[in-house]
Amino acid sequence: MITQSRIEELKRFARQIRLETMKEFRALGFGHVGGSMSIIDLLAVLYGAVMHIDPDRPVWEDRDWLIMSKGHAGPALYATLALKGFFPVSDLQTLNQPGTNFPSHCDRNKTRGVDMTTGSLGQGMSTAIGVALGNRLDRRKSYTYLVLGDGECNEGQVWEGALFAAHRKLSNLIGFIDCNKKQLDGYTKDICDLGNLAAKFSVFNWFAQEIDGSDVGQIITAIEKAKLQQEQPSMIVLNTVKGAGCSFAENALMNHHMFFTREQADEVIAALEAGPEGANK
Amino acid sequence: MTILLAKDNVEEKIAMRDVYCQSLIEHAEKDGRIVALDADLMNSLGMTSFQKRFPERMFNCGVQEANMIGVAAGLSATGKVPYAHSFGTFATRRCFDQIFLSAAYAKLNVRIVGSDPGVAAAYNGGTHMPFEDAGIMRNIPEITVLEPTDSVMLRDLLQQSTQLYGVFYIRLLRKPAVKVYEEGSKFEIGKAIQLLEGTDATIIATGLVVSESLEAAKKLASEGVSVRVMNMFTLKPIDREAVVKCACETGAIVTAENHNILNGLGSAVAEVLAENAPVPMERVGINDLFGEVGPTDYLQQRFELTAADIAKKVMKVIGRKQSNATGILPEKTNVHQAGKR
Numbered sequence: 001m002i003t004q005s006r007i008e009e010l011k012r013f014a015r016q017i018r019l020e021t022m023k024e025f026r027a028l029g030f031g032h033v034g035g036s037m038s039i040i041d042l043l044a045v046l047y048g049a050v051m052h053i054d055p056d057r058p059v060w061e062d063r064d065w066l067i068m069s070k071g072h073a074g075p076a077l078y079a080t081l082a083l084k085g086f087f088p089v090s091d092l093q094t095l096n097q098p099g100t101n102f103p104s105h106c107d108r109n110k111t112r113g114v115d116m117t118t119g120s121l122g123q124g125m126s127t128a129i130g131v132a133l134g135n136r137l138d139r140r141k142s143y144t145y146l147v148l149g150d151g152e153c154n155e156g157q158v159w160e161g162a163l164f165a166a167h168r169k170l171s172n173l174i175g176f177i178d179c180n181k182k183q184l185d186g187y188t189k190d191i192c193d194l195g196n197l198a199a200k201f202s203v204f205n206w207f208a209q210e211i212d213g214s215d216v217g218q219i220i221t222a223i224e225k226a227k228l229q230q231e232q233p234s235m236i237v238l239n240t241v242k243g244a245g246c247s248f249a250e251n252a253l254m255n256h257h258m259f260f261t262r263e264q265a266d267e268v269i270a271a272l273e274a275g276p277e278g279a280n281k
Numbered sequence: 282m283t284i285l286l287a288k289d290n291v292e293e294k295i296a297m298r299d300v301y302c303q304s305l306i307e308h309a310e311k312d313g314r315i316v317a318l319d320a321d322l323m324n325s326l327g328m329t330s331f332q333k334r335f336p337e338r339m340f341n342c343g344v345q346e347a348n349m350i351g352v353a354a355g356l357s358a359t360g361k362v363p364y365a366h367s368f369g370t371f372a373t374r375r376c377f378d379q380i381f382l383s384a385a386y387a388k389l390n391v392r393i394v395g396s397d398p399g400v401a402a403a404y405n406g407g408t409h410m411p412f413e414d415a416g417i418m419r420n421i422p423e424i425t426v427l428e429p430t431d432s433v434m435l436r437d438l439l440q441q442s443t444q445l446y447g448v449f450y451i452r453l454l455r456k457p458a459v460k461v462y463e464e465g466s467k468f469e470i471g472k473a474i475q476l477l478e479g480t481d482a483t484i485i486a487t488g489l490v491v492s493e494s495l496e497a498a499k500k501l502a503s504e505g506v507s508v509r510v511m512n513m514f515t516l517k518p519i520d521r522e523a524v525v526k527c528a529c530e531t532g533a534i535v536t537a538e539n540h541n542i543l544n545g546l547g548s549a550v551a552e553v554l555a556e557n558a559p560v561p562m563e564r565v566g567i568n569d570l571f572g573e574v575g576p577t578d579y580l581q582q583r584f585e586l587t588a589a590d591i592a593k594k595v596m597k598v599i600g601r602k603q604s605n606a607t608g609i610l611p612e613k614t615n616v617h618q619a620g621k622r
Contacts, residue, residue, distance in 0.1 A: 061360075108358075109388050116358065117387035120378050126348045127383050130355015130363075137316070137337060138359065157379075160348035167343075 014044035020079035034255035069124020070149035122155030151183025180242035213238025369395030369411030399539035400580035410572025416544025459492035479509035
């Protein structure tokens with residue numbers, strides 16, 4: 001069981017990641033704010049308490065892998081990796097600048113600690129399966145963690161992979177869906193209704209759970225349950241808020257990629273720096 | 282590179298698919314990194330033998346090419362060397378974005394095998410007839426596109442591919458090929474091979490029409506026309522040096538391919554010529570048409586891929602070369618017809 005103090009520590013880590021992510025965006029005045037902010041509590045749990053990684057050996061063979069299939073959440077992942085010591089936090093300020101190692105979408109060849117190149121939605125599902133299969137073939141005990149967006153689940157490739165991973169009984173693959181209810185053009189229910197994603201994955205023979213994706217305690221418990229599975233891949237549907245922790249993004253309908261003023265960013269950063277009392281979440 | 286040419290260009294006894302499967306099993310015995318993937322066409326290729334020998338290392342993904350390519354890319358990220366197969370149509374058209382991003386842009390290590398090139402798709406017809414596969418793949422930076430000519434070349438290129446890194450597209454005939462090389466030949470990826478010397482024109486050929494090109498050159502030789510024949514089995518990176526050398530030395534080029542002349546070998550050679558040595562050129566290949574059903578020999582005639590078609594284009598290009606030498610401009614009708622395409 002995780003202690004309350006550990007939970008508080010992870011919440012602090014999540015707040016730090018949000019802070020550094022917002023500072024990345026502030027330097028530009030635009031970016032994929034919504035989908036970056038909504039996945040940060042998961043990243044805090046994975047990198048703060050779950051994954052076996054070593055910042056000094058980013059491609060260590062026995063590490064756990066993270067495939068950020070919703071590649072536009074790169075800025076959140078970069079902030080997480082910087083805070084874990086993969087590179088200096090100051091490097092984050094080069095996001096999307098000419099020659100940067102921190103592009104909008106994740107690139108395994110550019111950013112230390114990024115395990116897979118993603119950005120064309122749906123593809124991370126399959127590459128994650130490949131990684132999990134390869135590690136299982138080599139009898140490694142590592143886990144592959146996969147992060148999908150809910151809008152991303154419009155892609156047929158997600159469902160090809162869903163069939164295949166279950167058929168192969170890939171219990172070393174643990175997926176998450178950042179179910180923030182919105183995609184680029186608006187609400188998922190208005191564009192191509194996804195229905196009950198947990199039920200769908202369950203029918204596809206995955207071990208599916210649905211939790212509050214902003215509750216670090218629930219995330220840890222769900223991962224622990226997923227790791228008990230021997231015959232099935234796991235999918236954890238995270239109910240999240242698109243833009244979580246960034247008031248101007250939370251309040252905007254169209255918040256997948258957005259422009260904002262420096263004052264707006266400063267306000268969010270000040271609130272995050274003020275701690276849990278100051279943050280609007 | 283060591284090239285030993287066969288004396289007679291006759292159909293081989295062994296099918297190319299059998300050579301592929303046997304070779305891959307042999308390499309997999311020695312190299313635990315090698316894995317194979319298929320999209321419900323294992324039986325067509327004969328990979329059931331690989332599955333029997335290495336059940337843990339054969340992944341039949343079912344009818345899902347996009348997922349198969351992504352899985353192959355992921356496997357390669359963990360150090361595996363994957364060979365992923367489907368028919369050429371589906372191995373390229375259905376999963377171009379996955380090949381482009383998950384494999385090539387991500388700089389991973391994946392071999393894609395597209396079988397039944399062009400008219401070899403025969404009785405599966407137009408839906409299954411890839412006239413565009415190599416051209417599609419040629420658009421991807423840093424990729425290597427290969428079309429093994431016969432069993433000797435296939436064995437050698439497969440062996441090389443196990444040791445190389447990157448994304449490879451291998452255009453694979455499943456049936457027996459016409460023998461062009463003798464055992465012991467060693468090939469260099471990216472280097473064209475001269476099969477016949479000649480001075481009046483050069484045929485640059487790949488795949489199934491290499492043997493047709495040899496036949497055309499031999500027929501023309503008997504009529505006093507000296508034609509060089511090159512085998513350009515690497516479509517990308519194309520051997521620019523060889524193309525320019527042939528242009529300078531023979532002054533006229535004909536390309537021959539079992540593929541659309543757009544984006545395939547004809548385009549690739551034209552690009553080199555236009556930039557380096559613009560000499561008269563003609564292209565034998567699919568003239569921007571869809572495929573159709575029928576036996577391969579019928580389709581070769583239907584799409585003008587025979588030795589006679591190649592010989593006709595050689596005589597035409599030599600005529601243009603001679604006209605150019607006397608200052609006569611190309612016929613206007615040619616330009617007009619080209620514009621209609």
